[in-house]
Amino acid sequence: MTKTAAIIVAAGRGERAGGGTPKQWRIIAGRRVLDWTLDAFRAIPEIGEIIIVHHSNDLSHVSNLPELCVLGGETRDASVRNGLDALVRSDTPPDRVLIHDAARPLVSRDLIIRVLKGLDDNDAAAPALPVVDALWRGNAAGHVDSAQDRSGLYRAQTPQGFRFASILAAHEAFVGIAADDVEVANAADIDVQIVLGDENNFKITTPADFARAEQILRGAEMDVRTGNGFDVHRFGDGDHVILCGVTIPYARGLQGHSDADVGMHAITDAIYGALGDGDIGQHFPPSDPQWKGAASEIFLKHACGLAEQRSFKITNIDCTLICETPKIGPHAPDMKSKLAEITQVNVDRISVKATTSERLGFTGRGEGIASIATITLVQA
């Protein structure tokens, strides 16, 4: 059976990324850059052995890793050489080797498989993306000197895959400093098949790259929550009702401790529900006289505040009012505007609709109004 190994080059100092600690040891989305990188390779069954090449100052960073860790050299080439030499010393050296930069933690399983497949029919295979932007050469003063032809140009990525014996011989013969192992292979006349790279497989270099990687990794585990709310208020004496913050003249009023805005209460409870944080009654006890006759806007604003504190954004609100009368439809646009103003959710993400209960039940008999609401929260 073909034996495949991977060398993860993690010996760089990564000063351009800032932050003091070399980038491969810095945390993104809760884990070190190298841990994300290793996960991708550990998940490929064909890869039997993984070697990590690290700097001598970073021994403490690798001490808990189960993989074989070897010291790097002065240059990237020297570090790769040390990784290859470690494989030579192993009982059965591999037939094929993938060489990858630790600072590309977003390497996907599909990309690694593409490189391995490329190696089935070629002496070497490496991922790259065609250059699509126009290219210029600039002068020292930051002005365009000339336009450059981009045809046939690629942006190189890793992992780069080789027959083990041939890349070992190429490294042994190589003189100078190479940007990557394809350059070393090229110098030894090894034919390298280009396989399709991946925009997400970028090398973390600048502080902005960390933010981008964090966003992508967090996106993969995005926290999306829905919440529902239900409320009922009974009719009593009065000459108006307040629904979703809008006052509607009516022959009766809704009874309740606060302003009895049944729609806004359902929406507020839906937000508390999505946050897993109780309900209106817990946050604003009816036994507390300060909430007597209170505008329900206070409750809704409180729920929105809690969501914001926990970095959640409300992405939609859907509220249904259930009653025979008054007619809701004519007031729905005002209700949506009012809710948008209170919640800071765009009005096109808010729905207020109404239904009757076909004259059945308490809403059908005109004894009160019910409301249900669903909302969605997304962690920002």
Ligand code: MG
């Ligand atoms: Mg209520």
